[in-house]
Each structure stands twice: as structure tokens, then as C-alpha cells.
Amino acid sequence: MDDARTSRPTACEIAAWLATAVVLLFVLVFHLLPALLAGLLVFELVHLISPWIARHLPGQRAKIIAVALLSFAVISVLTLACVGLIAFFRSDAGSLPMLFSKMAQIIEDSRKILPDWVLERLPADAETFKLVASEWLRTHAATLQLAGKEAGRLIAHILIGMIIGGLVALREVVAVEDYKPLARALTERISRLGLAFRRIVFAQVRIAAINATFTAIYLVLILPLAGIHLPLTKTMIAVTFIAGLLPVIGNLISNTIIVVVSLSQSLAVAIGSLVFLILIHKLEYFLNARIVGSQISARAWELLAAMLLMEAAFGLPGLVAGPIYYAYLKNELSARGLV
Secondary structure, three states: OOHHHHOOOOHHHHHHHHHHHHHHHHHHHOOOHHHHHHHHHHHHHHHHHHHHHHHOOOOHHHHHHHHHHHHHHHHHHHHHHHHHHHHHHHOOOOOHHHHHHHHHHHHHHHHHOOOHHHHOOOOOOHHHHHHHHHHHHHHOHHHHOOOHHHHHHHHHHHHHHHHHHHHHHHHOOOOHHHOOHHHHHHHHHHHHHHHHHHHHHHHHHHHHHHHHHHHHHHHHHHHHHOOOOOOOHHHHHHHHHHHHOOOOHHHHHHHHHHHHHHOOOOHHHHHHHHHHHHHHHHHHHHHHHHHHHHHHOOOHHHHHHHHHHHHHHHOHHHHHHHHHHHHHHHHHHHHOOOO
């Protein structure tokens, strides 16, 4: 058993733990989670690529310049990707307002074929559906940060977070031996948090990609071969991937959209879509337990319990942060030989 497990924590380590706990709590209380996630994403991407560059460059100054350029490139690519995604969802091919309007019209047109117990839980007509959706968005605007002023703050937070992540990654070029004890302890906390982020988020990206791929096969290949063509398939595939980045709740969002749009053809097609999606997510549940759980040596129920507690305490941001915070906590406890 190594020294980290057997020795008592130093005052600097305890101070670093407390500082990290305060910062992580501050992030949730003051709605800075998007900035934290953006910073961690840039930090991890640069951290993964920079060792390859550093090995091929002589001298400390050359390495610092190369990592600085890499950080700028990563931030630029991520920014352009976000702009492209926003442009897609505003275009005719991926219009979200068009998708919601289509869903509202489908619900109204499907009232004649749906059973009474389903109708009791649906809005009375398309206009009521739009009002209910608008009211829900207004109620959760603070949480989802979709209102005009909040959207501007969100973009600013993400950009600042990415810049901070790049600067921290640049600092990683400096040898750890050059740090003072407290700085060394804080750097270790950042590395552990970044590792937890990498294990959870990168695994969730793989799961979302698998989910979107199977959904695309169903919407673009299987249904057309059966002579069924659903509208706005590109939008639904994109929403499936983006929503799939949110554990559990993302599946509910994408599934609801696909099943409702399938009602535009018939009740049988909607039921078939629901059955197919259930089968996909049974596979996804297995993959989640295997990919994410194996990364942090945690079972699926542990992650779900962490997400439930965090959601109860902090709402949607807590649901998103739950797996990352839990992975970080378990990493710290495991390093001390406590779990």
C-alpha cells in the first residue's frame, strides 16, 4: 500500500479538499456549471493532445507556445461547433420551433385514434399544447438558462470557462516539482476532477453517439424500407444525440419527440417506435453500466442515486453534475484507501 493511502493527510491537502468542495458547491449555487464543464472540456482535450506535441518539441518555451496555440485551436473549434449547431437548429432542416409546431399539430390530429386514458393526459388542442410548452419554459427558464438575458450570460460563462480551461492546461506544462505544497495539492485536485470529467463525459458522449446511430438507422433506413417517412428526421437525430448527453432525462426527451412524431403516420407506427426505443435504451442501460460504471468502479444504481440526490438539491444542474461530482469523490476516497 502506497504512502498516499497510509500517511495522514497534510494541512495543505486538507485545505485543498475544503477549497475544492467550496468551489464545487459555489458552481452549483451560482449557476456556473456550464462554465465549469466548458473549462474541463478544453482542459481535458488539451491535456490529451499536448503530451504528443511536447515529445516532439525541444525546450520549455517551445512547449509552452505549442500548448498555447493548441488551447486556442481547441477553443476555436468548440466555438465554431456551437455556432454551427445553433445555425442548424435555426435552419429549415433542423428548426426546433417547426418540430414543436409539428408535434402540436400531430397531437391534435391524433385525438381520434388515441384511447381515452391517453387523451386525459394530453392538451386539449394544438394551441393548448403550445401554451403548456411556453409556460413550462417560462417556469424553468432560470434552470435551463434559455431566456434572452440568461442565454447571453450562458454564452459568456462558457467562453470564459473555456479560456480558463486553456490557461490551466497551459500551466500543466510547468513541472509539478516547481509548485509550492498548497499549489501542488490544488493541482492534484484539478487533475482528479478533470479525470472524473473525462471518464464520465467522454463515456456519455460515446453512449449518446451509439444511441443516435441506432436512432438514425431506425428513422432513415428501417422506417423508409417499410414505406414510412417521418418528417424532420435530421432534427430528431440531432436532438437524440444532444439530449443523450444528459443521463436518463435525455432519453425521455428524445423518446417523447420521436413517438409523438410517429403518431403522424399511425398509432401502430408510434407503438413500434416506442418498442424500438425501449430496446435501444435497454442496450444503452447495459452500456452505461459497463462503460461509465467500469470507468469509475461504480454500479449503475450508485450513479442514479447520486443523480437523484443532486437533482433534489440543485435541480437540473445537479442532475448533470451528479455523475461527475460522484466520480471525483470516489476517486479521492479510493486514493486514500477508504473505498
